[in-house]
Amino acid sequence: MSAVKRRRRPAQSIDMTPYVDVIMLILTFFILTAQFKAELAEDIQVKLPNSGNDTTKLPERNVMTLVINRFGDIFADVDNINVREDVLGDPIGLAAYHPDSTTQPGWTNPANLNDKGQMKRPIIAFKDREKFKKLLIDFRLSSKSNVGKDLRIVVKGDKEADIGAVQDLMEIMKETKNTRFSFVTDLETDEKEKK
Amino acid sequence: MASVEQAEGGSEKRGRKQNKWSQRKRVGFHIDMTPYVDVIMLLLTFFIMTSTLNQPQVMQINLPKGDQETTVKVDMGNVVFIRISEKGNIGLSKGKSDGTEEQPIKVNLEQMKQYLEGWGTANKDMIMILKFHRKAKYDMMISVLDEINRAAIEKRYSFSKMEEPDFKVLEAIGG
Numbered sequence: 367m368s369a370v371k372r373r374r375r376p377a378q379s380i381d382m383t384p385y386v387d388v389i390m391l392i393l394t395f396f397i398l399t400a401q402f403k404a405e406l407a408e409d410i411q412v413k414l415p416n417s418g419n420d421t422t423k424l425p426e427r428n429v430m431t432l433v434i435n436r437f438g439d440i441f442a443d444v445d446n447i448n449v450r451e452d453v454l455g456d457p458i459g460l461a462a463y464h465p466d467s468t469t470q471p472g473w474t475n476p477a478n479l480n481d482k483g484q485m486k487r488p489i490i491a492f493k494d495r496e497k498f499k500k501l502l503i504d505f506r507l508s509s510k511s512n513v514g515k516d517l518r519i520v521v522k523g524d525k526e527a528d529i530g531a532v533q534d535l536m537e538i539m540k541e542t543k544n545t546r547f548s549f550v551t552d553l554e555t556d557e558k559e560k561k
Numbered sequence: 562m563a564s565v566e567q568a569e570g571g572s573e574k575r576g577r578k579q580n581k582w583s584q585r586k587r588v589g590f591h592i593d594m595t596p597y598v599d600v601i602m603l604l605l606t607f608f609i610m611t612s613t614l615n616q617p618q619v620m621q622i623n624l625p626k627g628d629q630e631t632t633v634k635v636d637m638g639n640v641v642f643i644r645i646s647e648k649g650n651i652g653l654s655k656g657k658s659d660g661t662e663e664q665p666i667k668v669n670l671e672q673m674k675q676y677l678e679g680w681g682t683a684n685k686d687m688i689m690i691l692k693f694h695r696k697a698k699y700d701m702m703i704s705v706l707d708e709i710n711r712a713a714i715e716k717r718y719s720f721s722k723m724e725e726p727d728f729k730v731l732e733a734i735g736g
Binding site: 379382383385386389392393396397399400401414415416417418419420421422423424425434520523525526527528529530531532533536537539540541543545546547548549550551553 | 590591594597598601602604605608609611612617618619620621622623624625626643693694695696697698699700701702704706707710711720722
């Protein structure tokens with residue numbers, strides 16, 4: 367009786383090895399493809415416009431992000447903490463500039479910027495156009511000396527933003543010789559295309 | 562272990578004991594994988610949750626490098642004006658060689674692409690001048706650029722400021 371029992375026990379336990387193998391493969395895949403977004407960069411929420419045929423992916427590193435929100439504020443940010451410390455004097459600071467003097471900047475109320483209603487990052491406001499232009503140049507120079515590579519510039523505009531702010535930004539970029547940049551868009555889904 | 566058993570003597574006894582021992586060994590070597598699998602599943606869930614598979618796309622733009630003062634002279638006959646009004650209407654008009662331009666046509670995005678493809682294949686030197694109203698929405702600008710990128714033509718366009726005459730042109734198509 368006891369011999370039968372003993373023989374049955376190993377047969378009842380399920381061999382988990384292949385299961386664990388597969389899960390390990392999936393795990394490895396996700397670890398390797400994972401990209402950790404800097405939480406800080408998402409502090410200002412924008413609704414991205416859709417576009418259909420842009421195949422270029424957003425660069426991952428060494429990026430200067432210029433965010434335009436629906437109030438027409440421009441936020442300049444780089445992903446390198448040393449560059450931020452260098453140029454802004456604050457490792458998590460966020461430069462802001464409101465080009466249109468006829469309207470009020472939106473960053474005065476943190477609820478305008480994100481859902482949570484509070485900013486993790488201190489905003490360093492620029493009133494003067496020339497100073498903001500100098501900032502963009504400083505970002506680039508500092509990045510070149512800190513990282514050794516040229517900054518790639520992406521413009522993240524809110525769907526609802528006025529083109530005026532975008533035009534002002536493009537004007538500034540032209541004057542600071544930042545003539546190569548890209549607009550960040552969301553891939554258009556087929557559903558939206560039908561409309 | 563074996564030597565210890567040998568010292569105990571008794572060949573019959575030893576044989577039975579060895580058999581029993583090896584059986585027990587098999588059971589003892591069975592590693593319980595459950596906690597290991599639990600941890601791996603947790604890790605897997607974490608990475609699945611945090612991974613961002615849909616990386617946003619980018620639209621490449623190259624502005625002309627030249628200084629503000631440098632102007633490029635172009636034949637007005639090659640120019641196509643694309644004007645976007647505050648309401649998001651698109652006014653499309655072709656320039657004439659004598660410096661004037663044809664009556665603007667009010668189009669939607671799909672028609673704009675078709676017109677541009679038609680003119681672009683007829684005239685390889687076509688240059689598009691984009692004029693956006695300051696109060697128009699950024700979404701519109703991306704849609705127009707996207708449509709131009711999609712059209713099977715040479716992508717030569719420039720951004721230009723909207724001025725008084727442009728407003729009048731837009732009024733002709735209903736603002």
